[in-house]
Amino acid sequence: MTTGITPVLPTYARFPFAFERGEGVRVFTEAGDEFLDFGAGIAVNALGHAHPHLVEALTEQAQKLWHTSNLYTIPGQEKLARRLVENTFADTVFFCNSGAEAVECAIKMARKYHTSGGDEARYRVITFEHAFHGRTLATLAAGRQQKHLEGFGPIVDGFDQVPFGDLDALGEAITDETAAVLIEPIQGEGGIKPAEPQFLRALRALCDEHGILLIADEIQCGMGRTGKLFAHEWAGIAPDIMPIAKAIGGGFPLGACLATQEAARGMTAGTHGSTFGGNPLAMAVGNATLDIILEEGFLDRVQQAALKLSQKLAMIADEHSGIIEEVRGQGLMLGLKCRVPNTDLVAALGDEHMLVVGAGDNVVRLLPPLIVSDADLDEAVDRISSACAALEARTAKSA
Numbered sequence: 001m002t003t004g005i006t007p008v009l010p011t012y013a014r015f016p017f018a019f020e021r022g023e024g025v026r027v028f029t030e031a032g033d034e035f036l037d038f039g040a041g042i043a044v045n046a047l048g049h050a051h052p053h054l055v056e057a058l059t060e061q062a063q064k065l066w067h068t069s070n071l072y073t074i075p076g077q078e079k080l081a082r083r084l085v086e087n088t089f090a091d092t093v094f095f096c097n098s099g100a101e102a103v104e105c106a107i108k109m110a111r112k113y114h115t116s117g118g119d120e121a122r123y124r125v126i127t128f129e130h131a132f133h134g135r136t137l138a139t140l141a142a143g144r145q146q147k148h149l150e151g152f153g154p155i156v157d158g159f160d161q162v163p164f165g166d167l168d169a170l171g172e173a174i175t176d177e178t179a180a181v182l183i184e185p186i187q188g189e190g191g192i193k194p195a196e197p198q199f200l201r202a203l204r205a206l207c208d209e210h211g212i213l214l215i216a217d218e219i220q221c222g223m224g225r226t227g228k229l230f231a232h233e234w235a236g237i238a239p240d241i242m243p244i245a246k247a248i249g250g251g252f253p254l255g256a257c258l259a260t261q262e263a264a265r266g267m268t269a270g271t272h273g274s275t276f277g278g279n280p281l282a283m284a285v286g287n288a289t290l291d292i293i294l295e296e297g298f299l300d301r302v303q304q305a306a307l308k309l310s311q312k313l314a315m316i317a318d319e320h321s322g323i324i325e326e327v328r329g330q331g332l333m334l335g336l337k338c339r340v341p342n343t344d345l346v347a348a349l350g351d352e353h354m355l356v357v358g359a360g361d362n363v364v365r366l367l368p369p370l371i372v373s374d375a376d377l378d379e380a381v382d383r384i385s386s387a388c389a390a391l392e393a394r395t396a397k398s399a
């Protein structure tokens with residue numbers, strides 16, 4: 001053993017909090033301190049912590065069968081895939097374990113679509129500035145964040161990037177080597193930036209015109225977060241391929257890549273795989289998560305909560321305009337663009353025992369569990385208000 005490096009590879013700058021258990025929108029430290037969780041494990045715990053229906057599904061499956069591999073039929077996969085197909089544009093689903101893997105599948109599928117159609121030249125994917133698609137070598141190349149790529153050798157070939165929302169630049173970037181366009185309907189890590197609905201519609205038309213595939217990365221904005229099952233639905237368009245992850249497992253690692261029959265035409269037996277992908281435990285939780293999100297009235301309630309929260313946040317931004325410049329986002333995927341360093345607001349909220357997540361463009365993300373109650377929202381608003389006041393008091397003192 002060498003001293004100096006921590007036993008856990010030190011690739012994260014972590015907060016000093018450690019939690020022992022959770023319940024609904026709250027998590028508790030070993031000492032019993034309660035925190036209001038408006039980060040939801042980065043938009044993962046859509047049904048909050050320890051949701052009884054999820055706990056039951058997981059423990060019941062845990063007593064029966066954990067893993068068999070994809071050498072065999074997995075009934076839970078067939079059920080979850082059928083339900084996702086019934087409720088989306090998609091005809092077929094591949095299961096994996098994370099968001100980056102779901103995007104990898106999407107990129108491979110888009111390339112294979114063209115080669116299987118005899119067009120070997122089309123392999124490039126156009127992405128958008130400030131995008132985030134994961135941390136594998138290909139998804140890093142797709143996101144093209146210098147700070148993530150630095151020092152990791154040659155960037156995987158096959159990605160071009162244009163400014164988010166810039167249709168002209170996009171039109172110019174399309175060549176006869178372009179296979180697909182990959183977009184987050186709402187950029188998450190980039191700072192809660194929703195694409196305009198008319199941009200998404202124009203993007204869909206442009207892809208159709210050029211015979212290229214549209215990939216919507218709904219890993220963060222999907223699964224009910226915006227008050228529709230998937231965010232692209234607000235624009236009235238459908239992608240050809242859609243990687244999802246985060247909330248679909250409610251906290252159990254699960255990713256999926258949804259596609260139309262046409263887009264998936266090249267993905268025949270042997271072309272892609274995963275040892276763990278879609279194992280019985282993950283499928284039990286995925287199906288249980290979907291049970292709740294598809295319940296009558298669930299998404300209406302998300303929209304109602306979102307409206308309440310965004311109105312209250314607008315008032316806070318008014319009152320504390322020295323701290324918060326703008327409130328943006330959609331549904332329960334909201335961003336506070338800060339005038340102070342966003343890390344200061346995240347820390348001040350930590351002092352108020354409220355968890356949130358930083359993002360690019362100096363934004364603080366609010367991603368509460370979708371089951372958040374009106375009382376939880378009131379409490380959150382109080383804590384944000386207090387955090388802003390504390391920051392103002394500190395600035396006044398140092399001035």
Ligand SMILES: *Cc1c(COP(=O)(O)O)cnc(C)c1O
Binds near residue numbers: 103133
């Ligand atoms: C989180 C995220 C990913 C990567 O997911 P991992 O599970 O961390 O691999 C990809 N795309 C978007 C939009 C995300 O928010």
